[in-house]
Amino acid sequence: MNTISPDRSGPLALFSQRLEGVAGAERQQAVAALQRVGLPSRRVEAWKYTALRALGQTSLAAPAATYDVMAARAVLDDVLAAQDTLAGLPRLVFVNGRHAPELSVLSEAIKVTFFVDTLRFGTAAAPDRDPLVALNTALAEDGAQMQVEAGVDAGALLLLSIGLGGQDSTFSFHPRHAVVLEAGARLALLCVQAGQGAYFHNPVTDISVGNGAALEHVTLQLEGDAAVSLGTVYANVAGEGVYDSFALGVDGLLLRHEVHARLGASRAAVHVNGVQRLGATQVGDMTSVITHAAPDCISRQTVRNVLDGHARGVFQGKVLVEQIAQKTDGYQMNQALLLSPDAEIDAKPELEIYADDVRCSHGATVGALDDEQLFYLRSRGVPEAQARQMLIEAFLDETLALIAHEGAQALCRAMLARKGGVGASA
Amino acid sequence: MSQFLEISGLNARIDADGQEKQILRGVDLSIPPGEVHVIMGPNGSGKSTLSYVLAGREDYEVTAGSVLFKGQDLLAMAPEERAAAGLFLAFQSPVELPGVNNANFLRTAVNAVRRARGQEELDAVAFLKLAREAAKTLSMAPDMLKRNVNVGFSGGEKKRNEVLQMTLLQPSFAILDETDSGLDVDALRVVAEGVNRLRAPTFSALVITHHQKLLDYLVPDRIHVMARGRIILSGGPELARQIDQEGYAKFLSEAA
Amino acid sequence: MPVATETKEAVEKLGQSTYKWGFETDIEMDLAPKGLNEDIIRLISSRKEEPGWMLEWRLAAFRTWQSMEDPKWAKVSYPPIDYQDIHYYAAPRSKAGPKSLDEVDPALLKTYEKLGIPLHEQALLAGVEPGEGERLPVAVDAVFDSVSVATTFRKTLAEAGVIFCPISEAIREHPDLVRRYLGSVVPAGDNFYSALNSAVFTDGSFVYVPKGVRCPMELSTYFRINARNTGQFERTLIVVEEGASVSYLEGCTAPMRDENQLHAAVVELVAMDDASIKYSTVQNWYPGDEEGRGGIYNFVTKRGACRGARSKISWTQVETGSAITWKYPSCILQGEGSVGEFYSVAVTNNCQQADTGTKMIHLGRNTRSTIIAKTISAGRSDSTYRGLVRVQPKASGARNFTQCDSLLIGDKCGAHTVPYIECRNMAARVEHEATTSKISEDQLFYCRQRGLSEEDAVGLIVNGFCRDVLKELPMEFAVEAQKLLQISLEGSVG
Numbered sequence A: 001m002n003t004i005s006p007d008r009s010g011p012l013a014l015f016s017q018r019l020e021g022v023a024g025a026e027r028q029q030a031v032a033a034l035q036r037v038g039l040p041s042r043r044v045e046a047w048k049y050t051a052l053r054a055l056g057q058t059s060l061a062a063p064a065a066t067y068d069v070m071a072a073r074a075v076l077d078d079v080l081a082a083q084d085t086l087a088g089l090p091r092l093v094f095v096n097g098r099h100a101p102e103l104s105v106l107s108e109a110i111k112v113t114f115f116v117d118t119l120r121f122g123t124a125a126a127p128d129r130d131p132l133v134a135l136n137t138a139l140a141e142d143g144a145q146m147q148v149e150a151g152v153d154a155g156a157l158l159l160l161s162i163g164l165g166g167q168d169s170t171f172s173f174h175p176r177h178a179v180v181l182e183a184g185a186r187l188a189l190l191c192v193q194a195g196q197g198a199y200f201h202n203p204v205t206d207i208s209v210g211n212g213a214a215l216e217h218v219t220l221q222l223e224g225d226a227a228v229s230l231g232t233v234y235a236n237v238a239g240e241g242v243y244d245s246f247a248l249g250v251d252g253l254l255l256r257h258e259v260h261a262r263l264g265a266s267r268a269a270v271h272v273n274g275v276q277r278l279g280a281t282q283v284g285d286m287t288s289v290i291t292h293a294a295p296d297c298i299s300r301q302t303v304r305n306v307l308d309g310h311a312r313g314v315f316q317g318k319v320l321v322e323q324i325a326q327k328t329d330g331y332q333m334n335q336a337l338l339l340s341p342d343a344e345i346d347a348k349p350e351l352e353i354y355a356d357d358v359r360c361s362h363g364a365t366v367g368a369l370d371d372e373q374l375f376y377l378r379s380r381g382v383p384e385a386q387a388r389q390m391l392i393e394a395f396l397d398e399t400l401a402l403i404a405h406e407g408a409q410a411l412c413r414a415m416l417a418r419k420g421g422v423g424a425s426a
Numbered sequence B: 001m002s003q004f005l006e007i008s009g010l011n012a013r014i015d016a017d018g019q020e021k022q023i024l025r026g027v028d029l030s031i032p033p034g035e036v037h038v039i040m041g042p043n044g045s046g047k048s049t050l051s052y053v054l055a056g057r058e059d060y061e062v063t064a065g066s067v068l069f070k071g072q073d074l075l076a077m078a079p080e081e082r083a084a085a086g087l088f089l090a091f092q093s094p095v096e097l098p099g100v101n102n103a104n105f106l107r108t109a110v111n112a113v114r115r116a117r118g119q120e121e122l123d124a125v126a127f128l129k130l131a132r133e134a135a136k137t138l139s140m141a142p143d144m145l146k147r148n149v150n151v152g153f154s155g156g157e158k159k160r161n162e163v164l165q166m167t168l169l170q171p172s173f174a175i176l177d178e179t180d181s182g183l184d185v186d187a188l189r190v191v192a193e194g195v196n197r198l199r200a201p202t203f204s205a206l207v208i209t210h211h212q213k214l215l216d217y218l219v220p221d222r223i224h225v226m227a228r229g230r231i232i233l234s235g236g237p238e239l240a241r242q243i244d245q246e247g248y249a250k251f252l253s254e255a256a
Numbered sequence C: 001m002p003v004a005t006e007t008k009e010a011v012e013k014l015g016q017s018t019y020k021w022g023f024e025t026d027i028e029m030d031l032a033p034k035g036l037n038e039d040i041i042r043l044i045s046s047r048k049e050e051p052g053w054m055l056e057w058r059l060a061a062f063r064t065w066q067s068m069e070d071p072k073w074a075k076v077s078y079p080p081i082d083y084q085d086i087h088y089y090a091a092p093r094s095k096a097g098p099k100s101l102d103e104v105d106p107a108l109l110k111t112y113e114k115l116g117i118p119l120h121e122q123a124l125l126a127g128v129e130p131g132e133g134e135r136l137p138v139a140v141d142a143v144f145d146s147v148s149v150a151t152t153f154r155k156t157l158a159e160a161g162v163i164f165c166p167i168s169e170a171i172r173e174h175p176d177l178v179r180r181y182l183g184s185v186v187p188a189g190d191n192f193y194s195a196l197n198s199a200v201f202t203d204g205s206f207v208y209v210p211k212g213v214r215c216p217m218e219l220s221t222y223f224r225i226n227a228r229n230t231g232q233f234e235r236t237l238i239v240v241e242e243g244a245s246v247s248y249l250e251g252c253t254a255p256m257r258d259e260n261q262l263h264a265a266v267v268e269l270v271a272m273d274d275a276s277i278k279y280s281t282v283q284n285w286y287p288g289d290e291e292g293r294g295g296i297y298n299f300v301t302k303r304g305a306c307r308g309a310r311s312k313i314s315w316t317q318v319e320t321g322s323a324i325t326w327k328y329p330s331c332i333l334q335g336e337g338s339v340g341e342f343y344s345v346a347v348t349n350n351c352q353q354a355d356t357g358t359k360m361i362h363l364g365r366n367t368r369s370t371i372i373a374k375t376i377s378a379g380r381s382d383s384t385y386r387g388l389v390r391v392q393p394k395a396s397g398a399r400n401f402t403q404c405d406s407l408l409i410g411d412k413c414g415a416h417t418v419p420y421i422e423c424r425n426m427a428a429r430v431e432h433e434a435t436t437s438k439i440s441e442d443q444l445f446y447c448r449q450r451g452l453s454e455e456d457a458v459g460l461i462v463n464g465f466c467r468d469v470l471k472e473l474p475m476e477f478a479v480e481a482q483k484l485l486q487i488s489l490e491g492s493v494g
């Protein structure tokens, strides 16, 4: 019944085999939505700058039931080696989309259940509107559902998603995560998406931040070099709650981090910051929709891109201020540094405003390294490559400083330093 | 007729972030024509609020009391009607008006007030002549007229610009809200001279200040001390000198 | 009551009474039957006594149009338009193309007089006051529904070598020029409305400024829609040769009617080496009443090609009218060091919708563009700035600066900013800034304390807000535009 004709549905055909076996009302609805609209082409405004061509031509299977434990452990060790303070944190490790209990360390302060057991989809996601989320809904294998009780400060949790692919392996996984912070609860969630080779990672994370609660959410995309990773996050923030997110895009063939944050009651705050550091033929896309649905809320967004080689960076940021959202304070800044003649940035910062008593602004800049600064450094004896590196670091520094969790910030800096060494001359 | 300005039992509050905050708690003050009165008082005592309420700022809600200005019910008038009636407020921190040319603004204001007072409006040439002269007397750089109202003005330039407006609008009652703060000695004299030039049997002023210095030039008639939203003490010019030397603390505890 | 609350209420009360150009001229019309098909296009072409190639061009455009759909991406909504329920040709019944003003129907001259547009050269000249000797007269082309009814100062212009005439006349008299450039900047199939326009355009202006000539006076065209159920599809083509320059003004008004009327124009500009074109628009088509009944649908394609090195095209627009505006005057910056500018004020009130902005396409080295867009929304209106800045790989040294500011008056309107920035050159610099705010209570109070009425205070602040754009307009237009801003927001306070 769930047939999908390859000619009309484009990349959706890659999933037709898996979609045929889908059971359950929610999943079938998602399949129906997919059949209606297909996976997005660049004619769809929200995907204007990012094509799914990187998914390839071959059918994508479900991940295998077993995995290479040694390889997974090596990835984990590599992450911990980059920032050793993380070793002491509780962690949840997923390999190819499935929970790997033998690599995980649980915490008392965080209640965790697994999607594979509950099959709970949550309510914030919009599979009708967002086709990749519909795909996730149809195919989700597993995921972590994390809950912090009222008033509890749960510290930090590492959520490590490992993808283990070969050079041209053809499988996809679609984790379904959820985070619930009850009133006054606090958590720093460090999502590290790391791996090797080719695979398609399509996580959906459904977040609810209660009254006066605060979630810091840092996502690092360190995916396999031929991997496609398209993550979608929905965050609903209640009164005086804070959702503070930061995404770092570094490794992977095609990366997209999409955030839908909704400020649902007054004095809530949302930060959607990020850095993309891309080279070679990488494409990285940071997309966000911040909806002010209540008065007196604050949103802040700073995204910086450093693009080398033939890389292409995409920034789409929409701030929507509903009529009720008087006294909104919204600020958004997107900046790009182009290091090579073949790099490209496409930016679409967008304001949609229906309330009059607001202060909203956005800015965007694109440019190369400043010749004068470069010259100044060199005239003081700094070799050119190092001078360039210094200026790139300086460009990213302020934005990285926005990451409150020290270990997470240090991990981001460490991963960027690795990239800088490789990418600087690319 | 009663006094020139008669404030009695004035209470005013503000709705700040959903909370009612009572600021003025029964201000009584009368100023006869031709006199310069001074209000002193610690920060936050309500001096600026009083000046805003007199000028008609709608954020402040008058909950009790009355203000008669030359026999008229001042509180019933719109801000521009008060301006036309002769009330001028030199703001403590004048707002910037981006894109609005200073000369054009001044001319529009002067003519609006002249119109309301039944005087003939000034044409561009006559106005510019007047404005340039006034600016010169206040030792303002001539290009201040060409710039946008208060945009990028230094603190001192803003204050001079307020005095320039006062000079051109010819009020019969001027309120100067800390117009002297942050000014150097020369600027201070310029401000004082601006007021003194207006002095006449039909002109009064209410000067809010913390410093004796300005009063040396202005020679005030009465000094009032404000605390927690009311006038707690009034006296002659010597009171200002006393406060300048001894601070407010003594007077506040005596009044309490 | 806070000032802003009063402001909002007053805006809501604002009625149609403020549209002062809403009268109708009673004049005998020559009207084509409603509907659009090849026969209608043949009829238009024959009325205009066009050569065969022109007819073929129109028919090709018509066939392209038939295969297209109207664009849906703009943030405007309106019921589907029945393109068969429109007259595509309406002309005052007199000999086509009057040769001198004496031949023009006096009722028409009256109309333009009422609009404040002097067509009598003598009267205009006499009106130039002594002492203001530097002020040059303005040459006017007046387009009434589908035809140009008068073009003034043609002789003076001809002496300088400048051609300024109705485009229908240019097609007959200067076919080589028209053939070379028509559709070269906006191809017929560029978009749905440009295809429609290419098929049925009736009149508009043609300007040709030869090498090295600075056009001795401002040129202007006044467009007037009068007839019922007609669309206006004008076509303007301006070609400025090497080292030459021109300043062109455009004004538009229409009667008040309950029905919506379609205006789908195409404007093409071509600037060669060191040439410069300044194109200013004060668009004041009837915006509809406070309930959103009636008003013009203004779907316009305007594009300029900076073909030559160091050429410059500058668009300035003040948009206060129309029920719906869909308009993106653009620059293709091909010539090395060429410059594109876009200065815009868009005011919407009541139920108006505007989706307007620009495209700056940087192709050549060291090309520069500046975008200053000011949006003011009041009533229940919706206004969107939509702009594209694209820097192509060869455009090293390209620079763009964009500033978009929106002002909201009342909480029932919307103001949106949708910039697209696409940069494929590392030696380019693009800067974009946008803000949205309301008129501050502090500013209003400050002005009122100095004796200004609330209405004047709002007018002053809004004009200040728009200053960077208004100062780009030629003097005469700037004054008119300021008044228009005030009128458009009239009653928006006390």
Ligand SMILES: Nc1ncnc2c1ncn2[C@@H]1O[C@H](COP(=O)(O)OP(=O)(O)O)[C@@H](O)[C@H]1O
Residues within 6 Å of the ligand: B014, B015, B016, B021, B023, B041, B042, B043, B044, B045, B046, B047, B048, B049, B050, B059
């Ligand atoms: N707009 C306002 N919102 C909230 N509080 C205010 C506002 N204006 C004045 N106040 C408060 O009222 C008190 C008196 O302020 P003000 O009149 O400025 O004092 P002064 O000028 O004597 O220093 C202060 O506590 C001040 O914080």
Ligand SMILES: [Mg+2]
Residues within 6 Å of the ligand: B047, B048, B049, B092, B177, B178
């Ligand atoms: Mg004060």
